[in-house]
Amino acid sequence: MLEIRNLHASVNGKEILKGINLTIKDGEVHALMGQNGAGKSTLSNVLVGNPAYEITEGTVLLNGKDLLAMKPEERAHEGVFMSFQHPVEIPGVSMVNFMRAAVNAKRKYHGEEPLSASDFLKLMREKRKIVELDNKLANRSVNEGFSGGEKKRNEIFQMAMLEPTFAILDETDSGLDVDALRIVAEGFNKLRTPQTSAMVITHYQRLLDYLKPDIVHVLLNGKIVKTAGPELAQEIETRGFDWIKEEIGL
Amino acid sequence: MTGGQKYISQNAEGALLISIPKNVQVEQPIRVTIERQPGEPLEEDRHICIEMGESASACIILDDKIKEADEPTKTKQEILVTAGENSKLQLYEVEETHFEHERKSQITVNQKAYSNVTLLSLTLLSGHTENTTTVHLNGEGAETNLLGGVIADGHQHVENHTLIDHAVPNCQSNELYKYVLDQDAVGVFEGRILVQKGAQKSVSQETNANLVSTKTARMFTQPALEIYADDVKCNHGATVGQLDEKALFYMQQRGIPYDEARMLLKFAFVGEVLDQIPLEAFRERLRHLVEKRICGELPSCGACKLCK
Structure with a gap:
């Protein structure tokens, strides 16, 4: 369970998050919607510990542990994952070396032995099928030369x-064609368990059609201003955000 | 004797001569390991002469492994290479000495028509190193590939000075040098491409890229083109940068500890030079050595993939 209390954060001295309160229980998928600049990406970056963001107030607990006190890699080991809006290209580092370092670091953190080379490759083979990536994946450099769709599938x-037990999808649907969107969304759904929770940031209803969020929040000007069921996303799709602004007197 | 060891001899002055006769293709790499035995002088004057006969081919590995002694050690090295017509030579020089070693090395290569020479200079560990490499492309159709890799930390000082001389038309040269500097290391690269008058259709690409991972390490670079012909295709460039913070964070988000992420990025950076080594088994060995060297900063990074 993730509990965010009164979270304030700024970038280069400018306050972006102005008191976020949000609780995401195990197994729940929450959608976070809002106009550009509302603070959606800031919130996700703060949760994964991006050093470019400064937290000025508030707490975040993940299963009772103080998330904000952890290094980014420790948060990952505790089950936090973010699908980046702009995945980073890392020339010269192959996917297999990258993933092996990541998987084995997590295993070490939890007191497990590293996976053998053959077990690891088997695992990679099995998992890449979920998002229909081909067998050339292992030896390609991380995201280098990947198309937009391949990056998101990756x-x-x-x-x-x-x-992970808590996943953040930061505009994972941006730049995807209809088929790639389906592959990515269905891939995500296959990975869901009763313990997995997620925060999905999107501008569009079509991703949510696949992911079926339990709760939809609207973030405006650094605060969550409206929370409702999945029908809210549909309403935003047809009516935009202005009516919500009027409702709260903005 | 395996492969080409039989082509090695030593003259009365102690110079090493490696001479591959005309039309001989040496299959196995010729490996020369340079070590200093206890009791031997601390200073060494080394001369190596490599002669490639017409259409001969060989791969020569020079491992400079002078170990630490009670006092600082010193080497002065001179290597003279003659590449006959249509010959093919891969010469790999790997320095793995120690922090109290001073090395001055001069390699001069003379290439005849249609000869193809690949030179690698890899500085894994040293104290103060000055390498000077001069390649004369004296026959049409000659091609040279100059590769260099430097990994330096502590108070290491590593210089590479190169000159590729396109003396005649229709020759090709590629040059790639990459430095990874840490702590207080200092790197110097000076690369000059000279295209002489009349050396038309010369093609040359020179790149020097450097990763300076601390505020106290310093890199000085000067790539230079000097062209006296008017129908040539020459490029040169140099970059000095730091580790990519975005890539580091991306790796951390996936659970890779910061220090290990740094090592992976450094290794990837030098890896580009190693990728260009045609001899696969040797390339893999160098990868291993470079991994070990980069890892050396963290003797106990348990789960790190690089350390196994």
Whole structure:
């Protein structure tokens, strides 16, 4: 369970998050919607410990542990995963070396032996099928020369390898064609368990049609201003955000 | 004797001569390991002469492994290479000495028509190193590939000065040097490509890229083109940068500890040079050595993939 209390954060001295309160229980999928600049990406970056963001107030607990006190890699080991809006290209580091370092670091953190080379490759083979990536994946450099769709599928592949308990999808649907969107969304759904929770950031209803969120929040000007069921996403799709602004007197 | 060891001899002055006769293709790499035995002088004057006969081919590995002694050690090295017409030579020089070693090395290569020479200079460990490499492309159709890799930390100082001389038309040269500097290391690269008058259709690509991972390490670089012909295709460039913070964070988000992420990025950076080594088994060995060297900063990084 993730509990965010009164979270304030700023970038380069400018306050972006102005008191976020949000609780995500195990197994729940929450959608976070809002206009550009509302603070959606800031919230996800703060949760994964991006050093570019400064937290000025508030707490975040993950299964009772103080998330904000952990290094980014420790948060990952505790089950936090983010599918990046812009996955980073890392020339010269192959996917197999990258993933092996990641998987084995997590195993070490939990007191487990590293996976043998053959077990690891077997695992990679199995997981890449979930998002229909081919067998050339292992030897390609991380995201280098990947198309937009491949990059997003690669994010979900990494999620499959790391089996997080709390996943953040930061505009994973941006730049995807209809088929790639389906592969990514179905891939994500296959990975869901009763313990997995997620925060999905999106501008569009079509991703949510696949993911079927339990709760939809609207983030405006650094605060969550409206929370409702999945029908809220549909309403935003047809009516935009202005009516919500009027409702709260903005 | 395996492969080409039989082509090695030593003259009265102690110079090493490696001479591959005309049309001989040496299958196995010729490996020369340079070590200093206890009691031997601390200073060494080394001369190596490599002669490739017409259409001969060979791969020569020079491992400079002078170990630490009670006092600082010193080497002065001179290597003279003659590549006959249509010959093919891969010469790999790996320095793995120690922090109290001073090395001055000069390699001069003379290439005849249609000869193809690949030179690698890899500085894994040293104290103060100055390598000077001069390649004369004296026959049409000659091709040279100059590769260099430097991994330096502590107070290491590593210089590479190169000159590729396109003396005649229709020759090709590629040059790639990469440095990874840490702590207080200092790197110097000076690369000059000279295209002489009349050396038309020369093709040359020179790149020097450097990763400076601390505020106290320093890199000085000067790539230079000097062209006296008017129908040539020459490029040169140099970069000095730091580790990619975005890549580091991406790796951390996946659970890779910061220090290990740094090592992976450094290794990837030098890896580009190693990728260009045609001899596969040797390439893999160098990868291993470079991994070990980069890992050396963290003697106990248990789960690190690089350390196994």
